[in-house]
Amino acid sequence: MNNEKILDAKNVGVQFLIGDEYLTAIEDVSLTVHKNEVVALVGESGSGKSTFATALMGLHNPHQSKVTGSAVADGTELIGLSEKNYEKIRGKKIGMVFQDPLASLNPLMRINDQIKEAMSVHDVIPANEQDARVIQLLTEVGINNPERIAKLYPHELSGGMRQRVVIALAIANEPDLIIADEPTTALDVTIQAQILDLIKDIQRKKEAGVILITHDLGVVAETADTVAVMYGGQIVELAPVVELFNNPKHPYTRSLLRANPSLDTDSDELYVIKGKIPSLKDMDRNRDLFIDRVDWMDTEKYSKTKPELHEVAPNHFVRGESWKDFYFPEDQDNSNESENV
Ligand SMILES: Nc1ncnc2c1ncn2[C@@H]1O[C@H](COP(=O)(O)OP(=O)(O)OP(=O)(O)O)[C@@H](O)[C@H]1O
Secondary structure, eight states: OOSSSSEEEEEEEEEEEETEEEEEEEEEEEEEETTTOOOEEEOEEEHHHHHHHHHTOSSSOTHHHHHHHEEEETTOOOOOHHHHHHHBBBBEEEEEEOHHHHHSSOSSHHHHHHHHHHHHHOSOOOOHHHHHHHHHHHTTTTTTTTHHTTTTTTSSHHHHHHHHHHHHHHHTTSSSSSEEETTTSSSOHHHHHHHHHHHHHHHHHTTTEEEEOOHHHHHHHOOOSSEEEEEEEEEEEEEEHHHHHHHHOOOOHHHHTTTTTTTTTOGGGGGOOOOOOOGGGGGGTSSSSSGGGGGSOOHHHHEEEEEEEEEEEEEEEEEHHHHOOOHHHHHHHHHHHHHHH
């Protein structure tokens, strides 16, 4: 990672028109991505990860949603950009890899033509170099016999091969930022690791910034430099990956770690969370959204104020007065143990 900012998002909010009212899906999402940095966005389904990514890409229907805040990529403010100007950004400054490779590819076009079309939109690669560039890209994403594959249609490829093609499309114009939204979820387990390795490999070679959306903390541990944990449309914890795994402050982060036995083998009743994430309509955004799900917290004392992010260690932020200074009982136990040694 270096200090050059590829993306600087501040207080991004998205509201969707549902029935006759606008409901907040994400709010106050601030995130910086540097050159050569992988930032993982994690959280359960409905926490707002994709809504944030699609807001950056300008993919929300302006008649059905309101997008607020600021997101600057390479000197361009993305929020509020016209569709015409967005077309110059998508695929050129920002490449995107979605969960389902088949949905990202045109079933009626050969691979060669799809990648060339993506290049033609942006005039980055001259027409007479595009055929060679297609072969080079397919080689870069680990496809053997690229000349043959370039002539095929998407349905003639396996899921893993298709996702490699989608990655080739995403990097065709050498974007500085790649957004990968659950890029391996739809693939066989054996292929998932290969695709992640590929994304990481390409990110290093291109020194790109990557936003990796995933619900899999194993993927985060292996791939990310920085982790943003989302709950109820807010970032509730943000930290460098090692810090987050070693010193999680928010009980939601702890519960995610607990839910992944390969990462954390201690079992502790404290982190069994009750209930489920409220619907957008039922969220009271003037109080801590998570507190009601934790039996042992003094909700009366802490739930009154709208929670803000607090820096609890260098570059480690946690949302909410209640969690900022909270000393988890297990930490107490551990510290006693270490004192006794
Ligand atoms: N187009 C839409 N119209 C109305 N509500 C939406 C729309 N898109 C998302 N939402 C709502 O916004 C909230 C955040 O959803 P989002 O898809 O961003 O979550 P996510 O964390 O990406 O989940 P998943 O992992 O399932 O993709 C959810 O409550 C969802 O129902």
